[in-house]
Amino acid sequence: LLKELEGQVIQTAVIAGAGNVAWHLGNHLFKSGISILQVFNRSVHAGQELAQCLKAPFTNKTEEVIKNADLYLLAVSDDALEVVSEQFRFPGEYIVLHTAGAVSMQIFEGKAENYGVLYPLQTLSRNKPVDFNTIPLLIEANSSKNLEIIRQLACRLSECVYEMNSENRMFLHLAAVIGSNFTNHLLSMSERIMTDRGLPFNLLRPLILETVEKAFSITPQQAQTGPAVRGNKRVIQRHMALLESYPQIRELYSLLSESIFNMADNKRGLPK
Amino acid sequence: LLKELEGQVIQTAVIAGAGNVAWHLGNHLFKSGISILQVFNRSVHAGQELAQCLKAPFTNKTEEVIKNADLYLLAVSDDALEVVSEQFRFPGEYIVLHTAGAVSMQIFEGKAENYGVLYPLQTLSRNKPVDFNTIPLLIEANSSKNLEIIRQLACRLSECVYEMNSENRMFLHLAAVIGSNFTNHLLSMSERIMTDRGLPFNLLRPLILETVEKAFSITPQQAQTGPAVRGNKRVIQRHMALLESYPQIRELYSLLSESIFNMADNKRGLPK
Numbered sequence: 001l002l003k004e005l006e007g008q009v010i011q012t013a014v015i016a017g018a019g020n021v022a023w024h025l026g027n028h029l030f031k032s033g034i035s036i037l038q039v040f041n042r043s044v045h046a047g048q049e050l051a052q053c054l055k056a057p058f059t060n061k062t063e064e065v066i067k068n069a070d071l072y073l074l075a076v077s078d079d080a081l082e083v084v085s086e087q088f089r090f091p092g093e094y095i096v097l098h099t100a101g102a103v104s105m106q107i108f109e110g111k112a113e114n115y116g117v118l119y120p121l122q123t124l125s126r127n128k129p130v131d132f133n134t135i136p137l138l139i140e141a142n143s144s145k146n147l148e149i150i151r152q153l154a155c156r157l158s159e160c161v162y163e164m165n166s167e168n169r170m171f172l173h174l175a176a177v178i179g180s181n182f183t184n185h186l187l188s189m190s191e192r193i194m195t196d197r198g199l200p201f202n203l204l205r206p207l208i209l210e211t212v213e214k215a216f217s218i219t220p221q222q223a224q225t226g227p228a229v230r231g232n233k234r235v236i237q238r239h240m241a242l243l244e245s246y247p248q249i250r251e252l253y254s255l256l257s258e259s260i261f262n263m264a265d266n267k268r269g270l271p272k
Numbered sequence: 273l274l275k276e277l278e279g280q281v282i283q284t285a286v287i288a289g290a291g292n293v294a295w296h297l298g299n300h301l302f303k304s305g306i307s308i309l310q311v312f313n314r315s316v317h318a319g320q321e322l323a324q325c326l327k328a329p330f331t332n333k334t335e336e337v338i339k340n341a342d343l344y345l346l347a348v349s350d351d352a353l354e355v356v357s358e359q360f361r362f363p364g365e366y367i368v369l370h371t372a373g374a375v376s377m378q379i380f381e382g383k384a385e386n387y388g389v390l391y392p393l394q395t396l397s398r399n400k401p402v403d404f405n406t407i408p409l410l411i412e413a414n415s416s417k418n419l420e421i422i423r424q425l426a427c428r429l430s431e432c433v434y435e436m437n438s439e440n441r442m443f444l445h446l447a448a449v450i451g452s453n454f455t456n457h458l459l460s461m462s463e464r465i466m467t468d469r470g471l472p473f474n475l476l477r478p479l480i481l482e483t484v485e486k487a488f489s490i491t492p493q494q495a496q497t498g499p500a501v502r503g504n505k506r507v508i509q510r511h512m513a514l515l516e517s518y519p520q521i522r523e524l525y526s527l528l529s530e531s532i533f534n535m536a537d538n539k540r541g542l543p544k
Contacts, residue, residue, distance in 0.1 A: 123486060123497055164471075174465060180498070181499075184486075184496055188535065190447040190448075191487075199447075209484055210395055212480050212484055214395060214397070214400065220463050224456055232351075235374045238442070239446045243446070255527065256524070
């Protein structure tokens with residue numbers, strides 16, 4: 001297979017998008033030796049900035065998109081993907097990839113010959129460097145040959161490359177939203193309570209990092225502690241009283257405590 | 273003041289309790305050079321194990337408790353504290369401390385002359401070593417002299433020693449329950465979804481650790497990402513469909529998404 005792939009290794013790319021994912025993936029492709037032939041982006045300012053960084057020309061016009069790249073990386077928002085994937089269809093041998101966790105690969109069906117997905121499972125902010133090498137990259141392709149080409153590309157970026165189909169990736173994305181976005185929201189509530197009392201939120205940092213480490217070193221079910229899992233109604237009631245002026249946090253406190261208690265009480269694992 | 277405290281530095285201690293907090297605090301007191309005169313615990317097995325580890329005698333009888341220690345550390349459950357604090361009252365100069373986040377220092381009122389709180393803000397499991405030196409220790413005392421004695425003791429255990437009164441500690445404990453226990457519960461849901469699809473939960477580890485790091489390096493409000501904060505109804509609806517066979521997770525998904533959206537929409541910070 002490797003022999004067959006010779007000459008089909010990706011060497012040049014066009015990047016569509018200039019957001020956080022485009023920024024990080026573009027830069028890591030560039031550093032790994034891929035020539036970025038062009039950056040395409042609707043908004044000029046962000047696109048030009050990324051293009052400059054990648055030593056590539058910039059365009060915001062679909063008709064100016066360079067046609068002979070090996071790879072078209074569509075690192076745009078889920079909503080833009082529908083439109084952009086329509087715009088990037090021309091004759092020739094190339095692979096087109098999107099980078100979205102929650103969008104099926106089938107968005108490319110009938111629009112391209114060779115296509116797939118390269119989803120980096122990490123929260124990326126343009127200005128915050130991350131160790132890309134440890135970011136799980138979930139890949140998918142419309143043929144085993146394309147899968148190997150994408151795998152080769154992905155392995156140049158990260159040590160953690162996994163094949164995953166669109167349906168599983170959708171569940172993974174859901175699990176990531178719950179574990180990451182919702183966790184961050186809990187931290188917002190926590191921070192609000194601390195700040196309102198004039199207490200430094202940073203005090204909680206060692207606790208919360210250790211909580212996450214522990215959940216992954218045993219299992220979160222085994223790691224569950226606190227008043228709710230012990231059914232400590234006295235503490236729960238005291239907390240509910242402290243939350244009197246935070247009705248929305250109070251409601252979530254009550255529901256999450258109930259959910260934790262049910263899980264422990266049932267001894268049947270997590271609530272269905 | 274330091275001069276005044278001379279001769280009042282804590283050198284000997286009796287530990288009540290043999291749970292996770294007693295285990296960690298006992299061992300770190302011992303390592304820091306405090307002589308543990310005795311371990312008291314209702315249940316013999318756990319108590320004897322800790323006593324052996326601390327090279328101390330063990331008792332489970334209140335009347336056998338050694339009377340001449342400098343410190344009585346009541347590292348027992350919130351509920352046991354009421355009873356145990358009654359049992360540890362004898363004439364003499366000594367300090368009695370509890371280690372509970374959610375219990376007021378006033379539990380000692382009328383029971384002891386010199387008392388306070390030493391609350392380690394960390395999730396402690398007996399079998400999991402932690403870097404105690406970075407654990408925030410929240411201290412409180414019923415007099416400034418006692419506070420200094422407790423501070424000296426706490427500084428032998430950790431670099432992060434903060435004075436905090438009972439009311440603030442209660443809010444801190446609430447913020448810790450939300451940020452730690454509830455976060456762990458979200459991770460349980462996440463794990464459940466992954467495991468049910470045969471996906472390795474560990475894939476989410478880099479994402480979730482980075483999420484926490486980011487929340488503390490900027491603020492969680494600034495760090496909020498995901499479909500809910502963007503008001504991406506399409507993705508939310510797809511997730512809700514995927515959760516059809518998880519009604520309890522589905523309900524929490526819906527409420528947390530709403531709460532995140534409201535926070536972003538209002539531009540007035542977190543929902544009250």
